[in-house]
């Protein structure tokens with residue numbers, strides 16, 4: 001338990017002024033207390049070193065208590081959102097904002113970690129309190145939570161945006177609909193849940209496109225770009241990593257990697273203007289469209305070339321069931337989606353994987369072998385026989401880390417700067433366990449760029 005250093009909640013400061021506010025945060029920061037509340041907002045400072053506050057025990061502690069019962073922490077705020085989601089069945093919104101390197105991504109990971117492990121009681125004995133909690137939640141049969149994250153990779157300031165939505169599905173909804181002729185609140189919520197389900201089914205029909213690792217590492221310094229070049233860049237004429245509308249996997253080696261400057265100066269038809277990919281398929285197709293547009297043709301954004309689609313190959317590596325998906329919707333539908341989702345068609349879904357896990361989980365365990373397995377074999381056996389929920393927790397937790405590995409950039413302020421924003425839809429079942437995550441990418445210069453100018457602190461607010 002933290003000693004009382006400064007004031008936990010800035011609202012309680014005597015003589016509240018900018019000076020006293022900063023002084024209070026500073027006092028706390030010097031003792032490694034990086035979080036301070038302002039009511040139900042959290043100011044988080046980057047400690048620039050490891051703080052051992054992110055353990056599962058901490059998740060449980062904060063999950064069991066009210067927000068103001070324990071020292072300020074991002075878990076306290078997340079628990080407030082989680083509990084509101086469950087108890088009030090109301091959409092929640094969390095905004096993370098701050099300049100590049102402020103710690104939004106780290107904070108976001110902690111939020112995801114909390115949400116995926118809050119119900120993980122596998123290591124502690126079930127207490128009556130826990131049982132009561134679970135039985136009370138089981139009355140709400142379905143809980144869908146969408147966590148929307150917005151991040152930008154600009155050095156001057158960025159913002160992460162999280163919206164938590166909760167949709168409760170009533171299993172007896174069909175019965176009640178037959179009984180009541182007029183649509184009641186339960187029927188409305190059921191209709192909403194059905195529409196969500198339809199939407200997720202539609203996403204599940206999407207083609208699976210393998211990840212492209214040809215751009216795995218990037219080291220370009222965004223702030224080092226001359227202003228003129230930055231403006232000169234076509235906002236959409238980019239390759240895989242720099243492009244919000246995801247296309248086929250580029251298999252060509254980047255031209256920039258062969259000794260040329262990291263940011264290739266754009267040429268007339270020189271492929272991607274950000275990475276210098278001479279054979280970037282997307283860049284080439286955009287070049288063609290640009291030329292067609294110039295000719296006054298009616299050529300619209302054409303069907304994007306699809307990469308290797310291998311639905312029968314859903315598992316790969318440690319994050320095997322993390323799949324990039326490419327929309328196969330009809331053109332008008334895609335255009336509509338594109339405008340509503342700020343041009344993004346990058347989607348990663350774990351729903352199929354979860355279904356598969358369920359099927360595998362339902363299979364009977366293998367017959368016991370007479371030969372005792374070696375330690376390594378037993379550990380791999382243990383891994384293989386994790387419960388589907390446990391595997392899903394791991395997948396959801398590492399989803400963002402996995403994306404970072406291929407999408408982030410090295411900038412002056414942050415050597416692991418998020419290149420674009422992501423929309424996280426985390427679906428949670430009635431017990432509070434994660435069922436899957438749906439991730440969509442956003443360009444940082446989209447309509448929500450104004451959010452970057454919110455603040456230079458890192459407030460995280462909950463709207464209810």
Ligand SMILES: Nc1ncnc2c1ncn2[C@@H]1O[C@H](COP(=O)(O)OP(=O)(O)OP(=O)(O)O)[C@@H](O)[C@H]1O
Nearest residue numbers: 046048049100101102103104105106158414417418
């Ligand atoms: N709570 C924390 N505990 C420990 N280290 C942290 C914490 N927050 C941030 N850091 C450190 O600061 C670095 C930058 O943080 P992070 O990548 O989260 O910034 P960001 O706000 O997401 O930046 P950008 O907008 O450029 O993506 C991290 O790599 C990590 O080393």
